[in-house]
Amino acid sequence: MRRVLCPVETLYVGQRSRAVLSCALRGPVDAATLSRAFDTVTAEQPTLRTRIVQDGAGYALELLGEAERPRLTVRTGGDEVYQEELNTPLPVGTPLTRAVLASEPGGDRHLLVVSVDHTVTDGHSAITLLNTLWDRYRTLVEDGDAARAAVGAEAEAPATAPEQPVWPTPVSELLPPVDEAETAAYLRRRVAETEGRSVELLPYDTPRQTPATGDEHRIEVCRLLLDADRTERLRKSARAAGVSVHGLIGSALLTVVRRRLGGDGPRVLGCLSPVDLRSRLDPPVPASTMVAAVTTHLHAVEVDTGTDPLALARDLGTHLREAIERGDHFQDMRIMTEVPKHPALQMGTVIVTNMGSVSGPRLPEGTELTDVRLVPAREQYFPQAGRSPLMACVVSFDGRLAVEFPHYTACFSPAFMRELRDDVQAALLAFTETGDEPPVTAAAV
Template sequence: MHRALCPVETLYVGQRSRAVLSCALHGQVDTGALSAAFDALTQAHPTLRSRIAPDGPGFALRLLAEDERPRLITRTGGEEVHLAELNAPLPVGGPLSRAVLVSAPEGDRHLFVLVVDHTITDGHSSIALHNAVWDHYRALVEGGETGGTAAATDATADAREDCGDRPHWPQPVSRLLPAADPAATAAYLERRVEETRRHPVELLPFDVPRPATAGAGPGAEPAGDGRIEVCRLALDEERTTRLRRTARQAGVSVHALVAAALLTAARRRLEGDGPRTLGCLSPVDLRSRLTPALPALLMVPAVTTHLQTLGVAADTDPMALARTVHSRLSDFIDRADQYHEMRITPEIPGNPALQLATVIVTNMGVVPGPRLPAGLRATDIRLVPAREHYFPQAGRSPVMACVVSFEGRLAIEFPHFTACFSPSFMQTFRDDVLAGLLTFADVTDPLPSPAR
């Protein structure tokens, strides 16, 4: 009862990255119903009650024993648990998901944290899973059928393998890509490698002194000091609406405006006034681009990336940057290069520059929050990526920005390791990005659309 990981999924085993969903709540929570809701989802999705195990030269997902499968953890505390969960790994060999409910002593304030290994999820499926848990919970406490979860489970059936009485493992997305000529994929890889050689990108230097130990990359020993913290940027609904308006008027995406603000802030941390080669890495969702489209709740990573390099000077116009980011990403998708990009993903360990960027800008778009029963409301929802290994010995790295709009309000999470970037560095960087976004949001004159 196992399912081999494909080469693309296997890369996540070494990266040890995870999605951390959290929801702050006000009201009464029935812990028994929430525990049952989480159990129902882990039962419906075997990847959530699996572990990673060696399988010949690679790895496989294997079901955990009944007494090992993840169960809802409950404890008393406050929002400090969010930071603790960011720093609590999902080790290889253990469960690939974790759910924690932390309740204040008075019992009317809670924090629900859902952690899922990126070997079995991406941003869209982790959000869908979080909302499905609360759909099931709502049905239980309201005394009705758990139709929301059942429908979501049934919707994944077409994308699963027929395994009889065995678990219905979801197929790896790499098996679902449209057919391609291997020679075309090889030519694409050759072109991408050559581009990285001709345009090596600059990374941001750490402001924390480098440890006096050897090694500077994934082959080196991870740092023992430091912890993951997260710096947050949040816009209210009005400013989010104004930012969207500017994007529409300029004919670009909000993602492009955010990327331009990040690239501009990054350029300010490099010396000189002339152009410097910066890289922008944008995840590209494949769920909606496959035929048939994959349900959001299918628990597999279904994302690839687009890397573009840009010459950014101290006086580069941020809107011009946004237009470039938008047009290049649009062209990438129009050419269907996202499929080639996923096919060459197994080559990344030998060519790490294929995904080396100055800024990594994820974007989940506008997503709904959980639907809760009467008497319970969500006061805050967050999605933060985290991982186990950071390498302060390297002296520099990309900056990660996780962008998501829950309930019409845009937020950007900046997770960072304190032995690399200090909290004060990230706060100043965050404030720079905020200033750039507010400049976009405050545009009042009509903007011409970019020429295509």
């Protein structure tokens, strides 16, 4: 059974990007119960039980049989499993979802890593998937025999998926009606803007050469993590200044990149921001629906070494807000299929995927959540290009803001990314520092 991909979804097939969610745990975790919870969640979401197949000139999602559908893999391991999963792709033709539970010897520390192809998810639905999985697990654990009696055999055996799945409608087909001439005019204007103001990209620092044997290039993640107190201070500073936290982060990234470009005078830099469509459709699309429901907004602006960071943050936030008020996000989704012809439409110096403030998983009593992360990853990187946008995935789980910098070591070295992370940290804290606070918590992986 198949569901044809819409033209926008087809773009993700070529990009080969995925969401990698992880949570670190301390305490008891029953692998068999978590496996049942995973089967139940995937049984409810047909797109999680599919692979991508050729369908004429395009592609389709093909439903997997019971023997092929993704199951939770249980293994022994520690933090190294995260790196392994981050560097294990979801190739076309294989299941679009993978889940691994790794437990250290002794069984007190665990790591769950869930990977989902971007063709069938976005940040909001990926986070909802993770939280729903743990909700089901918690119910099974806490209700015990009562829960098993209520759901019958589903509690003792893998959940069986419905034979006739209800496929989610592609978001591009849920957009409000518009005159095609308006969309064509919008495309012409956007192309003209990018042609007249191309943005600069960040040059790679890694020599373009084959790594030594045993030192293969891989995806790594450098992480900036603020504690709850620092995160709240940043939010209060943003409110007091009348700007958004997203604007502050975008400003910090652009000013740091501008300094690394060197030279005098202004440079045209671009901030590419995601725009959630779920909440802006009528009716809204629930975060539990596993589809890609996001478009992008690009703002190109001149940045000098002396640019006021707060003024830049205000400009970024105002430009994004006014674009949404005009309904540009709907037009940006409609013209997304033109991006392969006009790559500059989505070419930002920095890509800031901000999920906002969300709650992390709720676990049974006795099991502690020590960390939770969302990181985007790709199958293909292009060190031969010599430069690229800087990716920054921003999300605040349970009041702690994290900025994740995924990078490929053939492009940006770990040392380069750590220095850049530290510079961004300093730029963010400059909005809040009074000089007597303890140093911020920052971690790199």
